Amino acid sequence: MPDFPDIPRHIAVIMDGNGRWAKERGLPRREGHRAGAESVREVTDTCIDLGVEYLTLYAFSSENWNRPQAEIKALMELLDRFLSEKAKDLKKQDIRLLAIGQLDRLPEKTRKLLERLSAETAHHKALTLVLALSYGAREEIVSAARALAADAAAGRLKPEEIDCTVFASRLQTAGIPDPDLLVRTSGEMRVSNFLLWQISYAEIVIVKKFWPDFRRNDLTEAVNEYQRRHRRFGAL
Numbered sequence: 001m002p003d004f005p006d007i008p009r010h011i012a013v014i015m016d017g018n019g020r021w022a023k024e025r026g027l028p029r030r031e032g033h034r035a036g037a038e039s040v041r042e043v044t045d046t047c048i049d050l051g052v053e054y055l056t057l058y059a060f061s062s063e064n065w066n067r068p069q070a071e072i073k074a075l076m077e078l079l080d081r082f083l084s085e086k087a088k089d090l091k092k093q094d095i096r097l098l099a100i101g102q103l104d105r106l107p108e109k110t111r112k113l114l115e116r117l118s119a120e121t122a123h124h125k126a127l128t129l130v131l132a133l134s135y136g137a138r139e140e141i142v143s144a145a146r147a148l149a150a151d152a153a154a155g156r157l158k159p160e161e162i163d164c165t166v167f168a169s170r171l172q173t174a175g176i177p178d179p180d181l182l183v184r185t186s187g188e189m190r191v192s193n194f195l196l197w198q199i200s201y202a203e204i205v206i207v208k209k210f211w212p213d214f215r216r217n218d219l220t221e222a223v224n225e226y227q228r229r230h231r232r233f234g235a236l
């Protein structure tokens, strides 16, 4: 693994601006998503080259279900194509694939593909690629709270035993270190219900470019910005 100084162990990305990228070019929105899938490929490769261990991509939010059916369908087809085409590379590049979110809401074909690839790549070590799909952080937190409440009600857990570590172990990201760096494209300064618990101490880098224009150099620049910042975790 490459050994660059102070490389973020975990990068999380809000991939924003596909629609505006397409609109600027007079293209349908799905063309923006298609070009965005190319950025996903390039950013994944760059993470491996830099030695980043975890990359979490916000690929479809719980709110995205409110988009027109045709756009949802195009996104799911794009995801299926990406997963099918990427299957060989996951093996070649030693990438472990994980998915978080309300996966039972996804089309069966997509869910099955994700299950198969996650199982097949479970032992891979170079990079863990986490796709957040049908994901919402509030929903994730509520679900963890519900599981803890059920354990407490059944007498398996005392309420006073619940601390940050126990709580985090019930999130879908259990076992994954918190993101060190959160990148959002298209210049928007929002976290949009993404990993609300996990980004507590993340450095946030906002990039003006739309996601389909975000490529290798842009990720390297965001990492450089991260390295320039003094990380104090609330201490002096």
Ligand code: FPP
Residues within 6 Å of the ligand: 015, 016, 017, 018, 019, 020, 021, 033, 034, 036, 037, 040, 057, 058, 059, 060, 061, 064, 078, 079, 082, 131, 211
């Ligand atoms: C935000 O742009 C992007 C999305 C809702 C979807 C992200 C999906 C991809 C990058 C492609 C497929 C993903 C993978 C993992 C292959 P937007 O549509 O909200 O843009 P806008 O704000 O300009 O309308």
